[in-house]
Amino acid sequence: MQEDNKTNLGNNLVCDFTNEKSLYRQAHGGGRNQHLPRAIGMKKGHNPKVVDATAGLGRDSFLLASLGAHVMMIERSDAVHKLLEQGLLKASEFDCNTLKIINRMKLIHGDSKIILQSLSPEIIYIDPMHPIRKKSALVKKEMRLLRDIVGDDPDSGDLIELALKRATKRVVLKWPLSADSISGLVSPTHQIIGKTTRYDVFMINK
Numbered sequence: 001m002q003e004d005n006k007t008n009l010g011n012n013l014v015c016d017f018t019n020e021k022s023l024y025r026q027a028h029g030g031g032r033n034q035h036l037p038r039a040i041g042m043k044k045g046h047n048p049k050v051v052d053a054t055a056g057l058g059r060d061s062f063l064l065a066s067l068g069a070h071v072m073m074i075e076r077s078d079a080v081h082k083l084l085e086q087g088l089l090k091a092s093e094f095d096c097n098t099l100k101i102i103n104r105m106k107l108i109h110g111d112s113k114i115i116l117q118s119l120s121p122e123i124i125y126i127d128p129m130h131p132i133r134k135k136s137a138l139v140k141k142e143m144r145l146l147r148d149i150v151g152d153d154p155d156s157g158d159l160i161e162l163a164l165k166r167a168t169k170r171v172v173l174k175w176p177l178s179a180d181s182i183s184g185l186v187s188p189t190h191q192i193i194g195k196t197t198r199y200d201v202f203m204i205n206k
C-alpha cells in the first residue's frame with residue numbers, strides 16, 4: 001500500500017515518549033536485561049552505536065537510547081517521520097533526563113535501503129511491519145493504525161540482505177515468534193525468544 005495520501009489516518013496515532021507507559025518502561029522495564037538490549041549486545045559499560053533502519057514510532061530506539069546507546073533512526077514514511085519528529089521535540093522539552101536521551105537519538109528521513117549503502121554501522125536493528133496475524137484482534141490498536149499508514153514492508157528481505165553487508169558487528173531482526181521466517185534469509189547466529197516475539201541475531205565476521 002502506498003501511503004502519504006493516507007497521512008490523515010495518522011491523526012489517531014501519536015508518538016509520545018513521555019506517556020505513563022514509556023516512563024514506566026524506563027524506570028521498571030528491566031534495563032539491559034531486556035530482550036532487545038541483550039539482542040543488540042548492550043553489555044555493562046558499553047554504549048553502542050546503532051542504526052534503527054525501521055524507526056516507526058521510535059519506541060525501540062527510545063528504549064535503547066534510554067539505556068545509553070546512540071541511535072540513528074531511519075524512517076521512510078512521510079507521515080510517520082513527521083510524528084516522530086513531533087514526539088522527539090515534545091520529549092526534549094519534558095525534563096533534563098529525557099533531553100539527554102533525545103540527544104542520543106538522531107532522525108533521518110529516507111529509505112534505509114538507500115541510506116545504508118553509504119554507512120558502515122556496527123549494529124543495524126530491523127523491525128519491519130510483521131505479517132498480519134490470524135487473530136488480528138490481538139494486534140495492538142497502535143500497530144493497526146501504523147499499518148493503515150505504511151502498509152506492509154514487502155521489501156524487508158532486501159533490507160536485511162543489505163544490512164548483513166553493511167553492518168560490521170551484528171544485525172538484529174525482530175520478528176513474530178509464530179510467523180514463517182523471511183524466505184531466502186541465512187539462519188541467525190542465535191535467537192532471543194520472548195512470549196510473542198523473537199530477536200534473530202546475525203553476528204558479522206569481518
Ligand SMILES: C[S@@+](CC[C@H](N)C(=O)[O-])C[C@H]1O[C@@H](n2cnc3c(N)ncnc32)[C@H](O)[C@@H]1O
Nearest residue numbers: 054056057058059060075076111112127128150
Ligand atoms: C513495525 S514498524 C517499527 C516499529 C518500531 N520498532 C518502534 O519501536 O516503534 C516498521 C516501520 O519501519 C518503516 N520502514 C520499513 N522499511 C523501511 C525502510 N526500508 N527504510 C525506512 N523505513 C522503513 C515503516 O515505514 C514503519 O514505520
